[in-house]
Amino acid sequence: MDEKFWYKIWQVALLFAVIAMLAASLVVQSSNLSSADVREILANHGLSDDGVDQGWPVDRSIRPELVAISELKTAPADETHATYAPAVAAPIERSDQRTFDVSIESVEGVCPLDPETGTTTEKWGFRIAGDTGVTCGSPGPILRGRVGDVVNITFSNLQGNKLPHNIDFHAITGQGGGAPDLTVLPGETGTIQVRLLYPGAFMYHCDYGDVPSHIAHGMFGMFIVDPETPLPRVDAEWAIMQSEWYVGEPADNGEAPYDAGAVLREDATFVTFNGRTDALTGDNALRMEVGDRARIYFVNHGLALNSNFHPIGSQWDLVYPEAATHAANRVIRGSQTTLVPSGGATVVELDALVPSTIRLVDHALGRTFYKGATGTIIVSGDKQPELFNVLQPATPTEH
Ligand SMILES: [Cu+2]
Structure with missing residues (x-):
């Protein structure tokens, strides 16, 4: 054996020794964490130690155990299931599944789009059946139910309308979200019975013919599922x-x-909150008192743009991303701007902490400053010097 051979043997032995030391140090490091430590770390991240998110197994759906339709009672008579934005019905906090009816009509009209410039446009939309005061119906009614509920949805296309319409409900599981079976000519009515399986805030929209044209004329609304x-x-x-x-x-x-x-x-002329540039400004501003907490159900109907929803002068204290409000989901705490895809939604909460005017915007700010995407929340109440002070109002600088 020459010297070279023994040198190679020594090199290989050294390599093995280094690998063994590294492995040993890893074992020592990991053994420093007790299983209780691991559980605590995971819990701090909202996870439990068996790969389960907040106690909800990932191999099981979040859909509720369903009670047979034949055994369901009708929802209480004083429960509201349809309103117009920005108003929403009271939260449905009952512990059982029920049935209820909603009845919607499509309308076609010419209505204000940008009142500041006197701009109107032809809008098509939805209204609560029989509500003759609504001539354009964009956005359509805010519907509300509870997960597990059975909803009988009747949709009528008003006599005198020009076009067939229907509704695709993102909250519905079934062919086209109900659209094919709700397609009605002017003067026709259709009814479907559906189950609400997932909680959240869902878009609904007309899905007839040139769908982008129907949505861009204003045929959309929101279904909140508690x-x-x-x-x-x-x-x-x-x-x-x-x-x-x-x-x-x-x-x-x-x-x-x-x-x-x-x-x-994909070159939008106007981008609005609730169908027109002034829906949430001026006399239509939202109002809070210092100490109040508000929750906003927000749907982005598009067509093309994702929304960057931000409250100027405040923060989202809590975000349910993608409006996924089931308890299995983790939320975001303390966010500035939340992304809402076209055809998607979010639920955000904010606290009124300081008297001020909070401006709600799409932070792609050209849409806010030049195209109309703006709303205001006027917060009234006592000044809060522990949170915000003006130490010296702006004056000319002396130098
Ligand atoms: Cu339509």
Whole structure:
């Protein structure tokens, strides 16, 4: 054996020794963590030690155990299931599944889009059946039920309308969210019976023909499905819906024509909260008192833009991302801007801490400053010097 051979043997032995030492140190390190430590670390991240998220096994659905429809009672007579934004019905906190009916009509009309410039446009939408005061119906009614509930949905297309319409409910599990079986010509009515399986805030929209055209004319609304474990009570709840309008230059009478080319280019003319530029400003501003907590159900109807929902001068104390309000989900605490995809939603909560005017925006701010995506929350109450002070109002600097 020459010297070279023994040198190679020594090199290999050294390599093995180093690997053995590294492995031993890893064993020592991991053995320093007791299983209680591991559980605590996981718990701090909202996880339990068997890979379960907040106690809900990932191999089991979050859908509720269903009671047979034949055994369900009707929802209490004083329970409300349809309102108009920003108002929402009272949370449904009962512990059992029920049945209830909703009845919706489609409407077609010409209504204000940007009152500041006198711009109107042809809008198609939805209203609570028989509510003759609503001529454009955009956004449509805010529906509300509880997970596990059975809903009989009747949809009528008003006699005198020009077009067939229907409704695709994102909250519904079944062909097209109900759209094919709710497709009605002017003067026709259809009814479906559906089960609410997942809690959250869901978009609904017309899904007939040139669907982008029907949505861009305003045919959308929101369905809030309350979870089995009710969300904590808050002082106010509101519904806000972002959407885009694609229109050309207004005619002399102020009516701006639909612009299909702008839809193709994804080049929105207006971006609004609740269907028009002034729905949440001026006399329509939302109001809170210092000490109040509010919850906003927010759906982004698109068509094309994701929303960057932000409260100027405040924060989201709590976000249920994607409006997934089942107790199995983790929430986000203390966020500034939350992303809401087109065709998606979020639920956010904020506290009124300081008297101020909070401005709700899509923080892609061109949409807020030039296209209408803005709303205001006026917070009134005593000044809160522990939180916010003006030490010296702006004056000319002396130098
Ligand atoms: Cu339609």
